[in-house]
Amino acid sequence: MKFETPLIKGTLLKRYKRFLSDIKLEDGSIVIAHCTNSGSMKTCIEENAPVYVSPAKDPKRKTKYTWEMIFINNGWIGINTGHPNKIVYEAVLNGEIEKLKGYTHVKREVKFEDSRFDVYAENDKEQCFIEVKNVSMKEGEWALFPDAVTTRGQKHLRTLMEVKKQGMRAVMVYIIQRADVSKFGPAKEVDPVYAATLKEAYENGVEIIPLIADVSPEEIKIKKEIPFFL
Known part of the structure; x- marks a missing residue:
């Protein structure tokens, strides 16, 4: 972007x-x-x-x-939380995220039941709903989310589980807008309910993709995926 x-x-x-x-x-x-x-x-x-x-x-x-x-x-x-949605949309559209390549139709802000997801992608084989979160919190080498209690985030995870249950692909993408971290995890002390729900979602087939973004005054672009631990 x-x-x-x-x-x-x-x-x-x-x-x-x-x-x-x-x-x-x-x-x-x-x-x-x-x-x-x-x-x-x-x-x-x-x-x-x-x-x-x-x-x-x-x-x-x-x-x-x-x-x-x-x-x-x-x-x-x-620190602008409005950018990650656009960053992921452009990256999926251009095939720049390895795990999200191969989609022929990509849209932003698509509704599913009572939730609105940031990105929707499809091809002749599958449909995929993608929720995007901005990550700026750091603790040692860890990038953590969220940095405040998020009932909305909890709701998105539960709806993604329903997406998966209905046979579609459900993905959580975390855009980490800083380079001084090497692994990602939920901020259990900040929002233990979100942390538990993320673990439940993962166990029920929701994919987790944490991505470090290279931030500069000219552009913000995806650099690499890092491991996550729940």
């Missing part, structure tokens, strides 16, 4: 009220940028760290910028 307009460099002053951040731009001005990540972000917040923001497309929007990424541990960490 390439950024449509050039990003603007700045420095993080603070994040507050979950959805707001104060950013000091290189010209010395201080702007308020929208933060799309509603989680705690406790392992990807570092005051005075370099950041990039994007200008808002809608001139009527209250916040004129969106916070895109932060530089920590010698690498960029993507």
Whole structure:
């Protein structure tokens, strides 16, 4: 996924009220940028760290910028939770994910029962529903999800089990927007119900694909799959 307009460099002053951040731009001005990540972000917040923001497309929007990424541990960490869906959609469409190659028809935001999944793919052999989650939390070498309790995430897992039960392919893709990790797992201490439901889903045929994304101010692209442990 390439950024449509050039990003603007700045420095993080603070994040507050979950959805707001104060950013000091290189010209010395201080702007308020929208933060799309509603989680705690406790392992990807570092005051005075370099950041990039994007200008808002809608001139009527209250916040004129969106916070895109932060530089920590010698690498960029993507914090915009709106991007992973598009990243996976483009990657499946272009056959860039090894385990999700070979689909001739790919769509975004497709409903199944009372849930809406991020990506739907099919060919003449199978139908596949894909749910995408953004991962930014880190503990040692682990990338963990979620970083806050997610009842919506639990619901998606249960619906994916129903997809599999009806004979279709069901896949959870975790896009890890940081490179300083080597394995993935559920954040059991944060949301034990989600962790237990993910294990149940996997045991019932739901596939798990954790992917590290290479984040840069020019683009975000899938780099590699890493192992997961439940």
